[in-house]
Amino acid sequence: MWTRLKRxxxxxGSPKWFYQISTLCSKWCMAVGSVLMLTGxxxxxxxxxxxxxxxxSFRIIYVHVPASLLSQxxxxxxxxxxxxxxVWKMKMSFVVAKVIAPIGASLAILSLLTGAIWGKPTxxxxxxxxxxxxxxxxxxxxxxxxxxxYNAIENDEMANKAAALLAIVGSINIPVIKYSVxxxxxxxxxxTITLSKKPTMxxxxxxxxxxxxxGFYCWFAVWVFARARNEVLLKxxxxxxxxxxxxxxxxxxxIGGDA
Amino acid sequence: MHPxxxxxxxxxxxxLGGISLAVTLMLVALKENINLFYxxxxxxxxxxxxxxxxxxxxxxxxxxxxxxxxxxxxRFDVSDGSHAVTLSFTGILPDLFREEQGIVALGxxxxxxxxxxxxxxxxxxxxxxxPEVADAMEKAKFVKKYQDTEAY
Numbered sequence: 001m002w003t004r005l006k007r008x009x010x011x012x013g014s015p016k017w018f019y020q021i022s023t024l025c026s027k028w029c030m031a032v033g034s035v036l037m038l039t040g041x042x043x044x045x046x047x048x049x050x051x052x053x054x055x056x057s058f059r060i061i062y063v064h065v066p067a068s069l070l071s072q073x074x075x076x077x078x079x080x081x082x083x084x085x086x087v088w089k090m091k092m093s094f095v096v097a098k099v100i101a102p103i104g105a106s107l108a109i110l111s112l113l114t115g116a117i118w119g120k121p122t123x124x125x126x127x128x129x130x131x132x133x134x135x136x137x138x139x140x141x142x143x144x145x146x147x148x149x150y151n152a153i154e155n156d157e158m159a160n161k162a163a164a165l166l167a168i169v170g171s172i173n174i175p176v177i178k179y180s181v182x183x184x185x186x187x188x189x190x191x192t193i194t195l196s197k198k199p200t201m202x203x204x205x206x207x208x209x210x211x212x213x214x215g216f217y218c219w220f221a222v223w224v225f226a227r228a229r230n231e232v233l234l235k236x237x238x239x240x241x242x243x244x245x246x247x248x249x250x251x252x253x254x255i256g257g258d259a
Numbered sequence: 260m261h262p263x264x265x266x267x268x269x270x271x272x273x274x275l276g277g278i279s280l281a282v283t284l285m286l287v288a289l290k291e292n293i294n295l296f297y298x299x300x301x302x303x304x305x306x307x308x309x310x311x312x313x314x315x316x317x318x319x320x321x322x323x324x325x326x327x328x329x330x331x332x333x334r335f336d337v338s339d340g341s342h343a344v345t346l347s348f349t350g351i352l353p354d355l356f357r358e359e360q361g362i363v364a365l366g367x368x369x370x371x372x373x374x375x376x377x378x379x380x381x382x383x384x385x386x387x388x389x390p391e392v393a394d395a396m397e398k399a400k401f402v403k404k405y406q407d408t409e410a411y
Contacts, residue, residue, distance in 0.1 A: 049389030049390070049391075050389065050390065051387050051388065051389070051390075052388055052389060052390040052392070052393035052394075053355055053357070053360075053383070053393075054355065054383070054387075058387060061387075083268075083271065086267065086271060087264050087267050087268045087271065088264060121354065122353075122354075122355055122381065122383050123353065123355075123380045123381055123382070123383070124352075124353030124354075124355075124378075124379070124380045124381055125378075125380055128295065128363075128380065129295075130295040131293050131294075131295070168271060168275060169274070169275065169278055171275075172275070172278060172279050172282050176282075176286070183286075184290070184293045184294045184295065185294040185295050185296050185297075185298065185316060186295050187295055187316075187363050187380060187382055189382070189383050189384050189385045190384075190385045191385065192385045192386075192387065200385045200386045200387070201386070201387040201388070202387060202388045202389055202392055204389070205387055205388075205389070206387075
């Protein structure tokens with residue numbers, strides 16, 4: 001078992017193998033993600049009952065909660081990938097860390113925006129400087145910091161190391177976000193979904209939420225794969241296998257053009 | 260593990276631990292400033308500064324909402340279970356404002372110990388349910404109350 005895992009790890013480090021396996025994984029994630037998202041969104045927006053207090057405005061939860069959860073998970077993935085890159089000098093993990101940053105940032109923006117849109121009718125304000133909202137804004141700024149490092153440092157190796165370090169240090173913010181609603185008085189409500197307790201939500205509202213959450217994760221994977229594959233092709237453009245791949249594509253399109 | 264890699268990992272983990280400790284100490288030191296609002300108990304204990312704009316939060320006590328006859332002023336009690344503070348607000352309350360719902364208000368405590376709010380925000384809790392379920396729960400509560408009084 002251990003040797004198999006080790007072999008898988010070494011394979012993962014190879015850009016060529018990553019490119020091949022990600023094509024397959026990406027297709028599967030796309031298919032599963034589409035089914036989950038469509039079912040979850042249609043169920044959640046059209047069929048789930050309205051909330052007894054908030055009415056229909058609660059339905060923004062089907063975007064807000066998955067985006068918030070995923071933007072935090074993405075940050076953890078970025079930090080772990082950075083750590084693996086720093087310690088074990090794995091090329092592919094730096095690529096993954098790099099491509100996650102803008103995706104995570106967009107999810108954090110989505111979470112903050114949907115939260116503000118929900119906050120206005122529910123709380124009576126778009127924004128309040130409570131611990132949950134502020135720590136989430138810090139997460140967005142951390143993503144911006146990581147992206148800025150990649151753009152500011154010309155040398156790829158230096159940029160990778162600096163960005164990984166910032167990602168690792170910034171991961172301290174993740175537990176702060178999670179427990180902010182318990183440690184301090186906040187306007188934001190505590191978690192509806194926890195691993196230890198039954199969700200404080202009716203099942204006909206909760207199931208579509210679970211579907212959209214998993215749908216978001218699948219599409220996140222598709223997005224990461226697509227960006228990572230681009231990055232791999234760009235980095236490896238001088239290698240034999242990429243050239244062969246490009247030639248095969250050109251040949252195919254020529255045949256297609258003639259027909 | 261390769262000794263060099265092990266050393267690197269240890270350095271990073273050590274750094275992370277040090278920074279976590281620093282952040283924890285900072286957050287503990289700033290606890291009062293990070294809290295969004297003072298609870299009625301804190302206000303009763305005199306922890307909240309007087310004549311300064313602060314936020315107070317708690318549950319709206321059932322049956323305590325009194326509306327003024329000639330303007331938009333509303334007075335109600337806000338409680339956290341052990342203490343209550345009377346709050347007065349002139350303006351439009353958020354849609355979710357209800358008795359036995361949480362609110363967070365921005366304002367000042369006057370000399371009479373009343374909280375004069377300039378803004379009232381509704382705090383939503385983590386419970387989501389369809390109206391029928393809420394009705395059923397309300398009914399069950401009522402029936403239970405009725406049975407309890409019956410028993411005496």
